[in-house]
Amino acid sequence: MQRKVPRINRFSQLVRSFRVIRLLLWTLWVIYRERRRVVRARERGNYEVQPNIEVLIDVLVAFRQTAIKLGVLMIKLGQFMSTRADLLPERALAVLASLQDEVPPEPFEHVERAIEAEYNKPVKEIFSHIEPTCAAAASLGQVHKAVLAKTGETVAVKVQRPNIDQLVTMDLNSLRFVIWIIRRFVDTNFIDLQGFYREFRRTVYEEIDFVTEAANAKRFKEMFKDDQTVYIPNIYEEYITRRVLVIEWIDGIKLNDYAALDAAKINRLEVASRTVKAYFYQFFEAGFFHADPHPGNIFVKAGSSPDEPVVAFLDFGMVGSITKGMKRSLRDIFIAFITRDAHMMVAALTRLGFIGEGANPLVIEKAIAMILEQYHGVTLGQMREMEMDDIMQDIVNLLYGQPFRIPAQFAFTGRAVGTLVGVSTGLAPTFNFIEVATPYARSFMGLDANSARETMQEVLTQLLENGKVLLSLPRSVESLITRIDSGQMEVKLSNLPNIRGRRGRNANAAGVALAASGGGRIALFFMFLASMGGGIYLTNLHLDAPGWFCLGLAGLTALGTILKR
Numbered sequence: 001m002q003r004k005v006p007r008i009n010r011f012s013q014l015v016r017s018f019r020v021i022r023l024l025l026w027t028l029w030v031i032y033r034e035r036r037r038v039v040r041a042r043e044r045g046n047y048e049v050q051p052n053i054e055v056l057i058d059v060l061v062a063f064r065q066t067a068i069k070l071g072v073l074m075i076k077l078g079q080f081m082s083t084r085a086d087l088l089p090e091r092a093l094a095v096l097a098s099l100q101d102e103v104p105p106e107p108f109e110h111v112e113r114a115i116e117a118e119y120n121k122p123v124k125e126i127f128s129h130i131e132p133t134c135a136a137a138a139s140l141g142q143v144h145k146a147v148l149a150k151t152g153e154t155v156a157v158k159v160q161r162p163n164i165d166q167l168v169t170m171d172l173n174s175l176r177f178v179i180w181i182i183r184r185f186v187d188t189n190f191i192d193l194q195g196f197y198r199e200f201r202r203t204v205y206e207e208i209d210f211v212t213e214a215a216n217a218k219r220f221k222e223m224f225k226d227d228q229t230v231y232i233p234n235i236y237e238e239y240i241t242r243r244v245l246v247i248e249w250i251d252g253i254k255l256n257d258y259a260a261l262d263a264a265k266i267n268r269l270e271v272a273s274r275t276v277k278a279y280f281y282q283f284f285e286a287g288f289f290h291a292d293p294h295p296g297n298i299f300v301k302a303g304s305s306p307d308e309p310v311v312a313f314l315d316f317g318m319v320g321s322i323t324k325g326m327k328r329s330l331r332d333i334f335i336a337f338i339t340r341d342a343h344m345m346v347a348a349l350t351r352l353g354f355i356g357e358g359a360n361p362l363v364i365e366k367a368i369a370m371i372l373e374q375y376h377g378v379t380l381g382q383m384r385e386m387e388m389d390d391i392m393q394d395i396v397n398l399l400y401g402q403p404f405r406i407p408a409q410f411a412f413t414g415r416a417v418g419t420l421v422g423v424s425t426g427l428a429p430t431f432n433f434i435e436v437a438t439p440y441a442r443s444f445m446g447l448d449a450n451s452a453r454e455t456m457q458e459v460l461t462q463l464l465e466n467g468k469v470l471l472s473l474p475r476s477v478e479s480l481i482t483r484i485d486s487g488q489m490e491v492k493l494s495n496l497p498n499i500r501g502r503r504g505r506n507a508n509a510a511g512v513a514l515a516a517s518g519g520g521r522i523a524l525f526f527m528f529l530a531s532m533g534g535g536i537y538l539t540n541l542h543l544d545a546p547g548w549f550c551l552g553l554a555g556l557t558a559l560g561t562i563l564k565r
Contacts, residue, residue, distance in 0.1 A: 008163055013170060020074065020174040023066050028178060028193070030059040031087060035191055053091050060088075060095040068102055072161055073171035073204065075099055075139035080200050083411035087191070105137040110162050111144060118244045125149060126239075130157065136296060140164060140208055140317075145249060148236075155236065156314075158245040164208055172201055192405050195353075199408040207317045210245040216316035217247065223286050229274045231301050231312040250312045252299030255423050265306040269428040274311050276424050276436050279416065284444035287322040291412035293419050320412040326352060327444070334445050342369035353407040 008016075034051040041049035067074035081087065082096035111134075112123050119126055130146035137143075141160045148155055161167075179193045206212055214235050221232040231250075239246035253260045255275065261268055275298060282289035290297070290313055301310040322330075329348040336345035342365045349355050355364060406414070424431045 008166055008170075016070070016167075017170060017174050019066070019070060020171055021178055023063060023070075023074070024175055024178040025181065027059055027063045028182060030055065032182060032186065032191060032193075036186075051089055051092075053089055056088065056092040057095055060092055064096060064099060064102075067099065068104070071104075072139060072164065072167045075103055076204060076207075077171075077175070077200065079139065080203065080408075083408075083415045084196070084406060085411075085414070087196070087405075099139075103137045103139055105134045105142050106161055108132040108134075111142070111159050114159050114162060115157070115244055118241045119239075127157070128152070138315075140204075146246075148246075154249040155246050156233075156249045158210065158213075158247070160208065160210070160243040164243070168204060168208060172204070175200070195405055203318070203408050209242055210317075211240060211242055213317045214240045214245060216319050219288065220290070220313065220316060223282070223288070224278070227278075229308075229310060230278050231310050233312070233314065250299055250314060251302040252312055253302070254295045255298045255300070256295035256426060258426070261300065261427075264300075266300055266304070266309050267307050269431060270307065271300055271309045271311065272424040272427040272431045273436065274309065275427075276420055276431075276433065278311060278313075279420055280437055280440040283322065283413065284440040287324075287327065289320050289322075289413070289416065290316065290318075291320040291416060292318040293416050293423070295423060298423075318412070320409045320416075322409070326409075331445055337372065340369075340372045342366075342372060345372070352410070354405060354410075 034056060038049050038051055041047075064078060067078045078096045078099045082093050082099065085093065115123050115126065123130060126149055127146040128149040131144050134142040134144050135156065141158055141164075144157045144159065146155055146157045147153070176197055179197050183193060214237075217232065217235050221234070224230040224232055233248035233250050235248075236246040253264065253266070255271065258268070261271070279289065279293065292315060297313065297315045299312045299314065301312045304310045329351045332348040333345055336342070336348060345368050346355070346361060346365045349364075349368075350361075355361075421433055424433055
């Protein structure tokens, strides 16, 4: 007989909502308060003030403890916050990172009820055997090993936690209410809480729909169908529902189980190389990536050859995408860096969602210009020697008072890369992460041989667009002089002696015309500098053809300057 999952009664809903609101109100208030204190100090010119890390750690430890008791969305919220380097310092983020490993499983009877409610038949008619102890537990669901009654195949059964839809709705409403309270009574221009809510809500609703997860898994299966180094488990179509998902069971060794890998004589350096290459293919070529790459979701498949290990990926509920528009904006950022165009970079960052509502574009543009000035011309070798924490701190110091945020997709990417660096280094300390990443990144940014010409055209277009303004100055000034001389425009000069008569007017017009004739030389001079700088930069990147093209353009503009004389 089918057993229905009981709904949460009204009293329990009220109690939970009160606890969630109290937890969120205190946590978000402390985060906001520390940020406001630092922003106000920096407005007074005191850049030495930093957030009180100990206060933030204390409130986040309390959040973590209560979130584990409340479960479901509060755990998910903590995990989401742990990716937001734009909201919290690194040490504070570390407090929430362990939530991934502290999720308690639901009792097995709850799992049985959920399965029977979803398939409308007893569990034994679907699975001839199902393990009562879960193989893995997450914030929104858990996995049990089972055997299909129909075929005898060993499978993994992923089951959502009871009343997930009801709990998600309740907790999201509580989060939205708390954000409304804070925004209603205090100035939140420098922290985009509304944007944070929208990103979190979208992520959660995508993850609790197992039909979407099944579609993700099938897409990954298609992406890697010709790659013998990567394995994606099969999905059992007839068992796909919103709340239960049945997929192929994978036996293997977790990437961080170094003792087991050594016992099986697996080549750990090759495992690191294949895992990282698989991820960079997802990031830079497919534009669709597995966004939760902790060691529990990546295995070395059982039966693999020690020197040809097969890497298996699991759990496709959390994914990220890099669309064509995002790729274009990322390339615009790269071009803006080459041309030191802060306005172009701010526009690209805005399109990507890094700059929230209420931002002051002029302040951000000025900060970006300072960053470009500081780091422009730094070689890859010099970049390796720099501390990334110091670079990030410089950026944070300049943008702290603005609603500069990290969109979920990029937060996921950052977390994935951070996890991959840790995993690959643990597997093989000699593994060169940058060396593997560079070819993919060059191709993505249009720096490979196939697309260097297209990127060079974009760089030149940007240089020419900047040059057009300077080149148009002589014509604009000449037109202005004509309008003044014909009486169509009146010019009033203050703090200067009053010059009367035809002779005086002609003398002034001649002076302006002289300045206009010099404007062309100034424009060509700036074109020369831009072309020369671009040529030197591109040849340093070993892009000889576009580099010499820029240097040739610099020669032509130099010749033009000489002929102007």
